[in-house]
Amino acid sequence: MAKELIRLSHVSMAFDGEVVLDDMNIYFNDKEFLTLLGPSGCGKTTTLRIVGGFLTPTSGDVFFDGVRINDVPPSKRQVNTVFQRYALFPHLNVYENVAFGLRLQRPKISEKETAARVGEMLETVSLRGFEHRTVTSLSGGQQQRVAIARALVMRPKVLLLDEPLGALDMRLRKDMQQELKRIQQQMEITFIYVTHDQEEALAMSDTVVVMNAGKIQQIGSPEDIYNEPKNAFVADFIGESNIVDGIMRADEVVEIFGRKFRCVDKGFAPDEEVDVVIRPEDVDIVPPEKGLLIGTVTSVTFKGMHYDIIVDFYGFKWLIETTDFCPVGERIGIDIVPEGFHIMKKSIYSGMFGDYSSYSEEYDEISDAEYVEEAANDGEVPE
Amino acid sequence: MTRGMKRLSIPYIVWMAIFVVAPIFIVLIYAVTSSSGAFTAANFSNMLSYSGVFARSMWLAFIATVICLVIGYPAAYILSRLGPGAQKICMMLVILPMWINSLLRTYAWMSILENTGLLNRFFRAIGLLDLLGIEFVPMINTPGAVVLGMVYDFLPFMILPIYSVLVKMDYTLVEAAEDLGATPAKVFTKVTLPLSVSGVVSGVTMVFVPAISTFVISRLLGGGSDMLLGDLIEMQFLGTAYNPHLGSAISIVMMVIVVICMSLMNRFGDGEEGAIPL
Numbered sequence: 205m206a207k208e209l210i211r212l213s214h215v216s217m218a219f220d221g222e223v224v225l226d227d228m229n230i231y232f233n234d235k236e237f238l239t240l241l242g243p244s245g246c247g248k249t250t251t252l253r254i255v256g257g258f259l260t261p262t263s264g265d266v267f268f269d270g271v272r273i274n275d276v277p278p279s280k281r282q283v284n285t286v287f288q289r290y291a292l293f294p295h296l297n298v299y300e301n302v303a304f305g306l307r308l309q310r311p312k313i314s315e316k317e318t319a320a321r322v323g324e325m326l327e328t329v330s331l332r333g334f335e336h337r338t339v340t341s342l343s344g345g346q347q348q349r350v351a352i353a354r355a356l357v358m359r360p361k362v363l364l365l366d367e368p369l370g371a372l373d374m375r376l377r378k379d380m381q382q383e384l385k386r387i388q389q390q391m392e393i394t395f396i397y398v399t400h401d402q403e404e405a406l407a408m409s410d411t412v413v414v415m416n417a418g419k420i421q422q423i424g425s426p427e428d429i430y431n432e433p434k435n436a437f438v439a440d441f442i443g444e445s446n447i448v449d450g451i452m453r454a455d456e457v458v459e460i461f462g463r464k465f466r467c468v469d470k471g472f473a474p475d476e477e478v479d480v481v482i483r484p485e486d487v488d489i490v491p492p493e494k495g496l497l498i499g500t501v502t503s504v505t506f507k508g509m510h511y512d513i514i515v516d517f518y519g520f521k522w523l524i525e526t527t528d529f530c531p532v533g534e535r536i537g538i539d540i541v542p543e544g545f546h547i548m549k550k551s552i553y554s555g556m557f558g559d560y561s562s563y564s565e566e567y568d569e570i571s572d573a574e575y576v577e578e579a580a581n582d583g584e585v586p587e
Numbered sequence: 588m589t590r591g592m593k594r595l596s597i598p599y600i601v602w603m604a605i606f607v608v609a610p611i612f613i614v615l616i617y618a619v620t621s622s623s624g625a626f627t628a629a630n631f632s633n634m635l636s637y638s639g640v641f642a643r644s645m646w647l648a649f650i651a652t653v654i655c656l657v658i659g660y661p662a663a664y665i666l667s668r669l670g671p672g673a674q675k676i677c678m679m680l681v682i683l684p685m686w687i688n689s690l691l692r693t694y695a696w697m698s699i700l701e702n703t704g705l706l707n708r709f710f711r712a713i714g715l716l717d718l719l720g721i722e723f724v725p726m727i728n729t730p731g732a733v734v735l736g737m738v739y740d741f742l743p744f745m746i747l748p749i750y751s752v753l754v755k756m757d758y759t760l761v762e763a764a765e766d767l768g769a770t771p772a773k774v775f776t777k778v779t780l781p782l783s784v785s786g787v788v789s790g791v792t793m794v795f796v797p798a799i800s801t802f803v804i805s806r807l808l809g810g811g812s813d814m815l816l817g818d819l820i821e822m823q824f825l826g827t828a829y830n831p832h833l834g835s836a837i838s839i840v841m842m843v844i845v846v847i848c849m850s851l852m853n854r855f856g857d858g859e860e861g862a863i864p865l
């Protein structure tokens with residue numbers, strides 16, 4: 205269905221021997237809104253600059269529509285860029301900034317057509333009437349729109365955007381997110397969007413590419429990425445997560461904190477050590493006597509729609525989202541439906557986000573004390 | 588600005604008043620009086636006989652400025668694109684000559700350009716003079732030697748302001764232009780050059796003003812035969828033709844010319860930072 209437009213094949217990039225991108229393999233489809241998401245320094249900008257032609261990869265190939273374009277300069281690529289800090293030409297007004305690329309085209313574009321296309325573009329980004337303003341007199345959001353218009357007026361097949369909303373305040377960000385999505389759909393072109401804001405990525409994209417340390421962690425739809433994170437890194441980076449060590453005792457049975465829980469994952473080796481991810485919103489608070497696990501509330505933060513509470517289970521602290529108020533110090537029980545457990549193979553990221561392993565000995569003792577009966581009664585699965 | 592800050596500026600204002608404004612005022616008074624102290628415009632009308640000196644000074648200063656620009660812009664451009672280490676070293680090389688007294692440097696040129704100087708001796712050694720059948724290549728005491736001296740002395744003043752503008756320029760602007768289809772030549776003419784105009788204006792000002800008023804260079808390298816404005820003024824105060832009233836009048840006219848030239852120049856660098864405000 206979707207046509208492949210750009211492909212990075214075994215692309216690696218190193219600066220002074222320091223590997224920044226490690227054997228990237230990825231393709232970008234036509235008319236797709238794709239987001240590169242990852243923490244600072246993971247190589248997002250580097251990837252974008254390779255696609256834009258500002259960097260030549262140390263090894264590997266870049267294909268555009270099946271043609272290798274490693275050595276094609278940026279000026280000859282059907283790709284345009286919206287730079288992180290806009291990079292508008294300060295000596296030109298809004299009109300001339302947008303017309304810049306058109307004036308360079310050969311054969312020459314007539315002044316009449318230039319005016320028509322610039323006008324149409326300014327219309328699209330809601331900047332009609334700003335033609336003669338100097339770009340330095342515009343607000344951040346308006347400069348942003350000029351940068352987008354300047355790139356889009358070239359009618360590129362692909363638009364690259366490097367954290368275009370990074371400098372804007374919260375409200376404007378949200379407005380511009382919708383605006384960008386609308387423009388992308390209206391113009392029917394591919395957007396490759398870079399951000400380190402996971403909410404933004406989930407809200408706008410058709411496809412999200414999660415990166416870390418120069419490697420792709422997961423590629424998928426926003427729903428896939430959120431609901432089926434492939435490893436502990438993705439789970440932790442996308443949304444809030446509680447990640448605990450577990451052991452798969454059997455298909456659909458996972459053991460954490462010395463107790464067995466029903467889950468929906470299978471296909472692991474018997475007794476394989478795994479990472480168990482539990483989203484804060486998947487945890488139900490119940491009276492202690494009905495709880496699968498019992499813990500003590502150690503902090504409560506009011507978040508408007510809900511409370512974020514931190515609950516201490518045998519020395520390991522969990523984040524739980526709840527609409528019920530639970531005072532600090534209260535003993536509560538929790539219940540988790542089988543779908544609430546996300547089981548993933550142990551990866552190099554295990555233990556990177558909170559040192560739960562150090563708690564495990566402590567909890568072993570406690571669990572030995574508290575769950576002596578259950579431990580003796582091996583094989584029981586709490587419902 | 589707070590009152591405390593204002594108070595801090597008082598010494599500077601007093602300094603300016605005593606050493607800048609007052610002298611200009613005194614020069615102005617001298618220019619419109621005769622030696623008897625009576626008001627007169629004769630100093631200005633007498634100046635007409637020196638129009639040749641005015642023309643020559645402006646012409647040589649103009650040529651020196653153009654040459655400095657032609658050499659200085661590419662030099663500044665290349666400098667600004669070097670790696671940080673190389674940039675520091677090259678910057679030192681540009682600034683280093685400025686640490687040596689300019690009189691000394693000019694004397695050095697004298698001994699290079701003289702009829703029996705270094706260059707002529709070199710030409711003799713390689714047989715060039717015999718080949719041409721001449722005693723020496725005349726270099727010293729020519730307008731060319733004066734221009735050479737000016738260019739040598741003032742080139743750093745052209746390079747430095749242009750360099751500082753180019754170094755500060757956001758490189759992503761160049762990438763943005765390339766992204767929109769600009770060839771390297773187009774990037775230069777449509778982005779780099781327009782954005783460095785303010786540096787060029789500063790550089791031109793800082794070369795042209797000292798060049799039009801120099802007297803050391805023209806005296807030592809020009810031989811004093813082709814008088815320049817600086818020599819003419821100096822003569823009125825220290826030399827044989829002692830007439831401080833005429834000297835003052837010439838200074839005033841020169842000042843007016845410089846101010847006019849500079850304000851014309853500043854039109855180009857309109858509102859850009861780095862331009863010298865007048």
Ligand SMILES: Nc1ncnc2c1ncn2[C@@H]1O[C@H](COP(=O)(O)OP(=O)(O)OP(=O)(O)O)[C@@H](O)[C@H]1O
Pocket residue numbers: 219220224242243244245246247248249250251400
């Ligand atoms: N020109 C360069 N020379 C040396 N190292 C570089 C260069 N450009 C990038 N790097 C390094 O490559 C790594 C990835 O950089 P990149 O700019 O791609 O990160 P990023 O994901 O865009 O981060 P951010 O979210 O902070 O913008 C960083 O460690 C950075 O220091």
Ligand SMILES: [Mg+2]
Pocket residue numbers: 248249250366
């Ligand atoms: Mg970046």
